[in-house]
Amino acid sequence: MDTLESRELRYFVAVAEELHFGRAAERLGMAQPPLSRAIQQLERRLGVRLLERNRRGVALTGAGETLLHEGRAALDATTAAARRTRRAGGADGSGRPRNRLVLAVKAASSHELLQKLLDAYAAEPGAAEVEVLPSGTCEQGEMLRDGRADVALMHAPFNSLAGFDGEELMTEGQIAVLPAGHPLAARATLTLAEVGAVPGLPLARWSRDGAYPPGPGPEIHDQRQLAQLIALGRTAAVFPESARAWLWAEHAAVPLSDAPPVVTHIAWPAHSRSLALAELVRTATRL
Amino acid sequence: MDTLESRELRYFVAVAEELHFGRAAERLGMAQPPLSRAIQQLERRLGVRLLERNRRGVALTGAGETLLHEGRAALDATTAAARRTRRAGGADGSGRPRNRLVLAVKAASSHELLQKLLDAYAAEPGAAEVEVLPSGTCEQGEMLRDGRADVALMHAPFNSLAGFDGEELMTEGQIAVLPAGHPLAARATLTLAEVGAVPGLPLARWSRDGAYPPGPGPEIHDQRQLAQLIALGRTAAVFPESARAWLWAEHAAVPLSDAPPVVTHIAWPAHSRSLALAELVRTATRL
DNA sequence: GCCCTGTCATACCCGGTGGGTATCACCGAG
DNA sequence: CTCGGTGATACCCACCGGGTATGACAGGGC
Numbered sequence: 001m002d003t004l005e006s007r008e009l010r011y012f013v014a015v016a017e018e019l020h021f022g023r024a025a026e027r028l029g030m031a032q033p034p035l036s037r038a039i040q041q042l043e044r045r046l047g048v049r050l051l052e053r054n055r056r057g058v059a060l061t062g063a064g065e066t067l068l069h070e071g072r073a074a075l076d077a078t079t080a081a082a083r084r085t086r087r088a089g090g091a092d093g094s095g096r097p098r099n100r101l102v103l104a105v106k107a108a109s110s111h112e113l114l115q116k117l118l119d120a121y122a123a124e125p126g127a128a129e130v131e132v133l134p135s136g137t138c139e140q141g142e143m144l145r146d147g148r149a150d151v152a153l154m155h156a157p158f159n160s161l162a163g164f165d166g167e168e169l170m171t172e173g174q175i176a177v178l179p180a181g182h183p184l185a186a187r188a189t190l191t192l193a194e195v196g197a198v199p200g201l202p203l204a205r206w207s208r209d210g211a212y213p214p215g216p217g218p219e220i221h222d223q224r225q226l227a228q229l230i231a232l233g234r235t236a237a238v239f240p241e242s243a244r245a246w247l248w249a250e251h252a253a254v255p256l257s258d259a260p261p262v263v264t265h266i267a268w269p270a271h272s273r274s275l276a277l278a279e280l281v282r283t284a285t286r287l
Numbered sequence: 288m289d290t291l292e293s294r295e296l297r298y299f300v301a302v303a304e305e306l307h308f309g310r311a312a313e314r315l316g317m318a319q320p321p322l323s324r325a326i327q328q329l330e331r332r333l334g335v336r337l338l339e340r341n342r343r344g345v346a347l348t349g350a351g352e353t354l355l356h357e358g359r360a361a362l363d364a365t366t367a368a369a370r371r372t373r374r375a376g377g378a379d380g381s382g383r384p385r386n387r388l389v390l391a392v393k394a395a396s397s398h399e400l401l402q403k404l405l406d407a408y409a410a411e412p413g414a415a416e417v418e419v420l421p422s423g424t425c426e427q428g429e430m431l432r433d434g435r436a437d438v439a440l441m442h443a444p445f446n447s448l449a450g451f452d453g454e455e456l457m458t459e460g461q462i463a464v465l466p467a468g469h470p471l472a473a474r475a476t477l478t479l480a481e482v483g484a485v486p487g488l489p490l491a492r493w494s495r496d497g498a499y500p501p502g503p504g505p506e507i508h509d510q511r512q513l514a515q516l517i518a519l520g521r522t523a524a525v526f527p528e529s530a531r532a533w534l535w536a537e538h539a540a541v542p543l544s545d546a547p548p549v550v551t552h553i554a555w556p557a558h559s560r561s562l563a564l565a566e567l568v569r570t571a572t573r574l
Numbered sequence: 575g576c577c578c579t580g581t582c583a584t585a586c587c588c589g590g591t592g593g594g595t596a597t598c599a600c601c602g603a604g
Numbered sequence: 605c606t607c608g609g610t611g612a613t614a615c616c617c618a619c620c621g622g623g624t625a626t627g628a629c630a631g632g633g634c
Binding site for chain 3: 020021022032033037053057
């Protein structure tokens with residue numbers, strides 16, 4: 001009943017993701033035989049079959065599936081422990097153990113709220129240094145989980161808040177951003193269905209960790225590029241209302257009547273006990 | 288930047304909890320020198336001072352505090368991975384990988400809701416086997432975290448739901464349970480202040496992991512014992528309304544006007560993906 | 575049917591390291 | 605000053621994690 005070593009978890013996760021011992025071993029920077037042996041030992045120690053070695057490759061058993069999920073979570077927690085400890089120790093070489101918070105924000109999100117928050121917090125006496133970490137489309141959750149960030153601004157329903165503690169900061173509607181001259185731009189409100197089905201104006205597709213959802217619209221990885229394409233009349237997009245701040249003259253914004261409201265939260269790992277974090281949250285809720 | 292081994296975390300947590308290398312080593316079943324060396328290696332690898340070795344004992348640095356918190360969480364996640372994997376593999380010796388859910392419930396909580404839930408779920412086609420795990424006063428959270436349980440009935444505001452996903456099931460007021468003949472028992476409602484300040488009738492104190500909060504009331508670890516003491520006119524207690532189900536003739540229940548309502552949730556680890564769990568939750572919310 | 579290829583498992587060896595014992599250095603209490 | 609108790613150091617050994625070479629086995633092409 002001795003507890004799993006994180007090395008074993010790393011090995012198993014690699015194999016379970018690759019479903020191939022050779023590739024997994026390569027990814028781990030080791031040879032295949034010791035990896036095979038390690039997985040066998042793991043299976044023996046757990047008393048459970050994790051992989052189905054069929055002819056030609058490997059498949060996960062039910063137990064393997066759970067170990068993959070749970071093991072990833074455990075590994076995230078472990079690397080989070082290491083990262084946060086390094087940060088708390090001020091391992092920046094400067095010597096002084098500086099109190100620093102890492103705040104993950106969606107790159108494209110509203111600067112207005114963020115600016116207000118940072119200003120208000122910096123004005124607090126004894127405020128910690130806040131490092132703003134821009135994150136990809138929806139990976140704030142991962143960053144909190146694996147310790148790259150201590151706290152995040154997240155946007156329901158896009159980010160899942162499950163597993164985090166949080167406070168609601170702001171609620172806003174959503175708008176369709178269209179080329180200024182487009183017939184629909186004259187409307188007072190639109191519905192999601194209307195925007196999604198405009199002939200000749202397919203909705204843009206954002207990359208989500210490298211891959212794009214299928215669809216006819218152009219592939220977008222940059223807000224400038226999207227703005228340009230909309231201005232040129234090639235695409236349309238749906239945004240929270242705060243996006244109005246960066247619209248061009250060539251853009252038109254029309255409120256969506258049936259889009260779910262976007263709720264901005266400040267969120268943090270539920271077990272956090274940092275004083276600086278509590279102070280930042282208090283500041284945020286008072287805005 | 289290699290990731291921490293859980294062995295190192297175990298060692299550090301032991302030392303951080305004992306604040307004494309010798310005792311920690313004993314607890315870990317090893318000798319003291321290798322433990323000292325392991326902690327030194329850990330500090331070197333993290334590039335951070337974790338412990339302040341003063342004359343006479345050891346103290347945690349700031350980084351040490353964070354590693355203690357985060358390390359505990361990581362270790363919990365690791366043992367949870369092991370336990371859930373074992374369970375998913377049906378390592379019960381029977382061979383068949385049985386689908387089983389472990390449901391943690393406060394021992395003293397209402398049987399009514401639980402009974403309905405179990406009956407309703409058992410009637411579902413393809414329902415998994417549900418093992419009901421009685422848990423101490425407030426440790427359902429720990430049980431979810433370290434994998435002893437998959438899902439729990441929790442009672443806000445007593446249990447913290449932080450870090451879990453959950454659905455609200457039931458809300459109820461609280462009542463004061465008094466000896467039947469007591470003058471206050473005739474009142475239509477009471478306030479917390481009134482119940483807390485009755486001369487000669489101190490509120491009972493429940494044990495919380497072995498220790499009791501300070502106060503004049505008797506120390507309670509068993510609901511029967513409490514019922515007896517109330518019946519004897521020696522103490523009083525505050526309970527959710529569902530406690531009426533087990534009151535004796537010698538008891539009187541008076542609603543509390545200012546006590547916060549007790550909300551029963553069904554809660555589970557946020558990253559859970561189990562189908563059986565989803566089914567149980569769906570059943571619960573439909574009650 | 576053949577062999578070849580790709581896969582994971584086995585056999586065997588070696589070096590690093592985790593752990594043990596003995597001991598030291600230090601400090602506070604008496 | 606000595607003594608008890610702390611954590612650190614020195615040194616040694618055995619275990620095991622990792623490497624290389626090879627085997628077993630199943631499909632697929634011919």
